[in-house]
Amino acid sequence: MPKTLFDKIWDTHLVADTAAGAGLIAIDRVFLHERTGAAALGRMAEMGRTVRDPNRVFAVMDHIIDTRPGRGDGTLMPGGEGFITETRAACQRAGITLFDVNDRDQGIVHVISPELGVVLPGVTLVAPDSHTCTQGAFGALAWGIGSSEAEHAMVTGTLRMEKPKTMRVTFDGDLAGGVTAKDIALHLLSRHGASGGSGHAVEFAGSAVSALDVEGRMTLCNMATEFGAMAGFIAPDEKSFAYLAGRRYAPAAFDEPYWQTLKSDEGAVFDREIEIDAAEIAPMVSWGTSPEEAIAVSGAVPQGSARVHEYIGLPPGQPIAGTPIDAAFIGSCTNSRISDLRRAAALLRGLRVAPSVTKALVVPGSSAVKRQAEAEGLDKIFEAAGFEWRMSGCSLCFYAGGEGFAKGSRTISSTNRNFEGRQGPGIRTHIASPETVAASAIAGVIADPRELATEAAAA
Amino acid sequence: MTPFPVPLTGRAAPLIADNVDTDTIIPSREMRTTGRTGLADGLFAPWRYSDADARKENPDFVLNHDLYRDARILLGGANFGCGSSREHAVWALSEWGIRAIIAAGFAPIFRGNCIRNGILPVTLGRAVVEGLAGAAVSIDLAAQTVSADGARYDFTLDAETKQMLLEGLDAIDLTLTKQDAIDDWTARDRAARPLVYLEIAT
Numbered sequence: 060m061p062k063t064l065f066d067k068i069w070d071t072h073l074v075a076d077t078a079a080g081a082g083l084i085a086i087d088r089v090f091l092h093e094r095t096g097a098a099a100l101g102r103m104a105e106m107g108r109t110v111r112d113p114n115r116v117f118a119v120m121d122h123i124i125d126t127r128p129g130r131g132d133g134t135l136m137p138g139g140e141g142f143i144t145e146t147r148a149a150c151q152r153a154g155i156t157l158f159d160v161n162d163r164d165q166g167i168v169h170v171i172s173p174e175l176g177v178v179l180p181g182v183t184l185v186a187p188d189s190h191t192c193t194q195g196a197f198g199a200l201a202w203g204i205g206s207s208e209a210e211h212a213m214v215t216g217t218l219r220m221e222k223p224k225t226m227r228v229t230f231d232g233d234l235a236g237g238v239t240a241k242d243i244a245l246h247l248l249s250r251h252g253a254s255g256g257s258g259h260a261v262e263f264a265g266s267a268v269s270a271l272d273v274e275g276r277m278t279l280c281n282m283a284t285e286f287g288a289m290a291g292f293i294a295p296d297e298k299s300f301a302y303l304a305g306r307r308y309a310p311a312a313f314d315e316p317y318w319q320t321l322k323s324d325e326g327a328v329f330d331r332e333i334e335i336d337a338a339e340i341a342p343m344v345s346w347g348t349s350p351e352e353a354i355a356v357s358g359a360v361p362q363g364s365a366r367v368h369e370y371i372g373l374p375p376g377q378p379i380a381g382t383p384i385d386a387a388f389i390g391s392c393t394n395s396r397i398s399d400l401r402r403a404a405a406l407l408r409g410l411r412v413a414p415s416v417t418k419a420l421v422v423p424g425s426s427a428v429k430r431q432a433e434a435e436g437l438d439k440i441f442e443a444a445g446f447e448w449r450m451s452g453c454s455l456c457f458y459a460g461g462e463g464f465a466k467g468s469r470t471i472s473s474t475n476r477n478f479e480g481r482q483g484p485g486i487r488t489h490i491a492s493p494e495t496v497a498a499s500a501i502a503g504v505i506a507d508p509r510e511l512a513t514e515a516a517a518a
Numbered sequence: 519m520t521p522f523p524v525p526l527t528g529r530a531a532p533l534i535a536d537n538v539d540t541d542t543i544i545p546s547r548e549m550r551t552t553g554r555t556g557l558a559d560g561l562f563a564p565w566r567y568s569d570a571d572a573r574k575e576n577p578d579f580v581l582n583h584d585l586y587r588d589a590r591i592l593l594g595g596a597n598f599g600c601g602s603s604r605e606h607a608v609w610a611l612s613e614w615g616i617r618a619i620i621a622a623g624f625a626p627i628f629r630g631n632c633i634r635n636g637i638l639p640v641t642l643g644r645a646v647v648e649g650l651a652g653a654a655v656s657i658d659l660a661a662q663t664v665s666a667d668g669a670r671y672d673f674t675l676d677a678e679t680k681q682m683l684l685e686g687l688d689a690i691d692l693t694l695t696k697q698d699a700i701d702d703w704t705a706r707d708r709a710a711r712p713l714v715y716l717e718i719a720t
């Protein structure tokens with residue numbers, strides 16, 4: 060019987076059936092970070108338990124570390140240093156590989172895992188972090204779990220799981236110019252909702268997905284958790300194998316026939332299918348406080364709940380373009396890889412952020428991305444445009460109580476969550492592609508990046 | 519983990535909004551240590567306090583009503599607990615005293631976190647959940663029913679989760695009883711997928 064990619068990975072990893080529709084699933088990789096990992100490691104030690112196979116567990120400092128140049132263990136978040144020192148000590152005790160604050164390989168967990176070849180096609184990979192689904196871009200089954208589950212995975216090498224249903228979301232057709240993977244994700248969310256993928260492992264497919272480079276695929280899979288999906292993934296192809304081959308923890312080559320089996324068979328049946336015409340997708344921006352509350356940047360704010368309109372400060376019917384912004388953020392596991400920075404820099408070259416924008420930041424997703432960007436001179440373009448150039452980390456993707464935006468700021472942000480308070484109490488966040496963030500920072504208002512691109516081309 | 523009470527009774531506190539996220543249940547800035555305690559004070563901080571820094575209560579928030587200060591059952595909308603995987607959201611709810619959440623739907627990571635911490639997630643239709651607002655509710659986990667005002671609703675739960683909650687079992691201990699099966703799988707898999715196995719000297 061033809062099988063879906065999900066079913067193949069599930070079957071390969073099924074250690075034992077535990078109940079009807081549930082199983083004990085082997086876990087190939089665990090990745091921890093200092094925000095939630097220390098809790099898992101601490102509890103493990105308290106219970107007198109140890110890691111079953113330390114070769115499969117990695118950790119990184121990314122969430123609350125400082126991103127200002129010259130950083131050490133100190134952070135602006137009250138108590139933040141404790142998370143860092145406790146994580147370091149716990150990793151040492153557990154014998155697991157840690158990418159520390161100023162390690163060459165440090166970066167946001169979902170950015171460095173592919174850079175180092177920790178994630179591989181066909182593996183199961185978990186992390187106590189909801190955006191672990193990002194790594195599904197390489198054909199891995201990668202998903203976020205809680206700290207207790209992380210402890211379970213480290214100690215037993217398995218997780219007890221209910222088997223999710225399968226869904227395929229197919230984007231066929233060509234994307235219009237200036238439309239990116241971020242817009243694909245926001246379009247899907249706006250059409251099918253923040254719980255549209257609930258209960259499902261979601262495979263992204265179609266010609267528009269195949270056409271994305273691996274970094275764009277990561278952006279799309281990153282948002283699978285915002286879709287409510289258990290995981291989001293894309294079958295590996297030559298692009299994915301070429302990206303991973305020879306990386307530190309990856310095979311030198313993917314030439315064994317096994318790797319080619321990692322795709323859904325012709326005729327495989329999914330529990331649900333969604334088809335979307337890629338040509339219909341426009342540059343998108345969120346208008347509310349859930350990622351499903353997103354519209355084309357040329358659109359108008361729809362009717363939402365009273366609470367959302369009050370928080371976001373925009374009435375129904377108002378065009379979203381032209382909304383004044385106070386701050387701009389380019390970063391996060393969604394959009395902080397080298398291609399993201401290149402595209403944003405291409406728009407910003409020779410321009411300045413509007414004087415009304417009081418804070419503008421670029422935070423590279425990893426130390427390797429930072430070095431590459433600097434080698435290409437992108438940092439100079441960002442700085443000349445009035446953006447701060449930071450060290451890698453999660454930074455202001457979320458507010459941990461330390462550094463923040465000015466009170467009441469409206470931000471345009473290349474991140475994945477526009478939740479109430481996500482970037483700080485009262486901060487109103489609009490999520491969009493790095494291009495839209497760059498264009499809006501220049502204009503001082505939410506702006507369509509295609510207009511700036513046309514001007515740049517004409518100049 | 520303490521065994522789940524049968525029945526669990528109490529007045530159901532209505533917080534029936536869709537997409538209530540874990541940043542709202544416990545904002546990152548309220549997670550001050552790596553431990554699992556001391557979190558109840560920050561539970562729903564953005565909604566529960568009109569001034570979170572001064573800890574000034576917002577009288578309109580449901581858990582600030584005298585009726586619900588001791589609520590053990592919370593009602594929610596669709597996609598409850600979406601967003602960040604932070605288990606602190608569940609630790610905060612648990613510390614505050616919540617033992618069950620009845621909602622129109624749960625985000626998957628949050629739901630798993632509930633189960634691992636002895637909080638029962640019950641999914642019922644939205645209209646039913648709305649009908650339970652403020653009612654004296656009785657949840658019988660053994661029978662898998664929710665009763666209120668003479669009406670009774672069945673809910674589904676897989677057999678293993680039910681047993682773990684009822685007996686207060688630890689998932690890791692339970693899995694370690696299958697150590698042999700895990701070892702066998704690993705030996706077979708190592709032969710089948712050798713390239714996935716790493717040897718990192720530490």
Ligand code: SF4
Pocket residue numbers: 122167168188190390391392393452453456457474475
């Ligand atoms: S960048 Fe943001 S969304 Fe991504 S892992 Fe860090 S905090 Fe989470």
